[in-house]
Amino acid sequence: MLGEFDIIARYFAPPDNTASMAGIALGPGDDCALLSPAAGAELAVSVDTSVVDVHFPGDAPPEAIGHRALAVALSDLAAMGARPRGCLMALTLSHAEPDWLERFAHGFRDLGRRTATPLMGGDVTRGPLSVAVTVIGEVPAGQALRRTGAVPGERLAVTGTLGGGHGGLRMWQAGGHDLEDPLLAAYLKPMPQLQAGLALRGLASAALDVSDGLLADLGHLCRSSGVGANLDMTRIPLAPTLEMTLGSEAALHAALNGGDDYQLLVSVPDTAWEEARRRCAEYDVMLTDIGHVVAESGIQGVPATLHVTGWQHFTGDGP
Template sequence: MLNQQDKNSTIDRNETVVELAEFNLIQQFFTRSAQRKATRLSIGDDCALLAIPEGYELAITTDTMVENIHFFPDVSPEDLGHKLLAVNLSDLASMGADPVAITLALTMPNVDSAWLKAFAGGMFTLADQYQLDLIGGDTTSGPLTLSIQALGLVPKDQALRRSAAKVGDLIYVTGCFGDAGLGLKIKQGYIGQGIQQAMERFNRPEPRIKEGLAIRSLANACIDISDGLAADLGHILSSSNVGAKLDYAQIPMSQAVITYMQLTGDWRMPLTAGEDYELCFTIVPENVSKLNVACTCIGVVEESRGLRLIRDGKTSNFNISGFEHFL
């Protein structure tokens, strides 16, 4: 039978084993040389140190993904690593920020070396596109939960915000809408055309960093589409105290999404399905000729609050709703 001193020694030894396991995990899978000059001190100390260039501000965002809520248990770890980083970079893109570094908090039920190697590979493949440094984080035991904090630089007072839309602004979007939502429906049993493309958009969204940087000096307001086009545009309208009118026929959609709607009658899906991670921004008409990114005009900002939708020659109010975490 252990006495108190023996018990304390056992606890100390167990904590040391856990600490060593965590240290080795970080060293093996997540420690790399810094790529950015802004990184002054990376993994290995109690805190990381970043140098903020004069005239710049630091944009910071955090997203968490939980198994069975944000991703299916059978998702490949490579795809999961990519997507976890992509959704955070999408937030930086919407602010016109240039990504420089990330931190990672990883909670997992057990240490699976093959899974960790694949997850890190998916994450770092995307990170290397933007010369991102992983500068710190945490690992712990528990239900599979993944969090990334992403940090980016933006010139002082030039960050794009939700609250700057003006009456008369045109509403533009990048990319197409509904493909990620279609991917989710395929995971839930839908069988139809365009499966590969839809699943690619669902599993591996591409953050619109280049587009965000390109429109930073041109757009008034911007947001990334994570919870659905109507809901996220609604955040711009609410924050800016304005309304909008959308032309449904102008919303860009893939043929796979169009076919799905024809078969099911679910015409709302491109407006309400989340995880497209495209940018939606407002811009004065005089600046449109200066745009040098692929984008589509879908509507106009109006003074009257709310969202109105032109569809089949009729204009009607559209109920703004999207994904809610606690409903």
């Protein structure tokens, strides 16, 4: 049986992790990791917990569980326009099965390499499977994208497409297991929109990531900014194959309420719109304007049948 120190040493602290350790004075293995912030930078920090059978299916491929746990945390850095500096993982496991751990660590570390997010430290404890990932990013002081800056008249826009997370969840529940499928990939291996976040810094006046569902997260943005929104249903970018799989009405419902998409929702002044689209296109990111900010609170333009609140843990509200 593997002990916790064995697990950390074997799967999470191998030498190649140090390759991306620039600016990290001390990596895993001491009481804390040490990070040297860039001069004039603010640190952006966030934590996200992924719990088995709440946030991901227990029988999902271990690589996908590892990838996803880091991806959903990095999505919060993307939403602030922050560049990743490192992460910490608190892994809780009911048993330590080497093959599972190897594959889980591979998925986690592979995304870490692709996004320059070294694993700086963490702990391993015994209990029902869950992964709490803390991400640490950096942003020039005063330039972080917050939720509070949206102004009436601005365009509301989203990166990529919506509804894939919910569509993929449905497919998984129906027995689909092909990770090449775009919906299953969107659900199990979402990509945090880090490049888009950096590209939109200085252009968007407010931003967040769409994790609870477009309408729920738009509601958060509107309340934080003290504004409302008017959406154009014909402009909502649906995930590829979603309409074909669920039908038109359910596809739009999934895009509005489904959650788990990890795209960015931003408010952009008209004057910055073309530049915002151009910069995103440089990174192959589609940016679609789906409505605009209004002074009156509430969200207009959504038929009543499509309007449910996003998923909330505990209450169980949601699609």
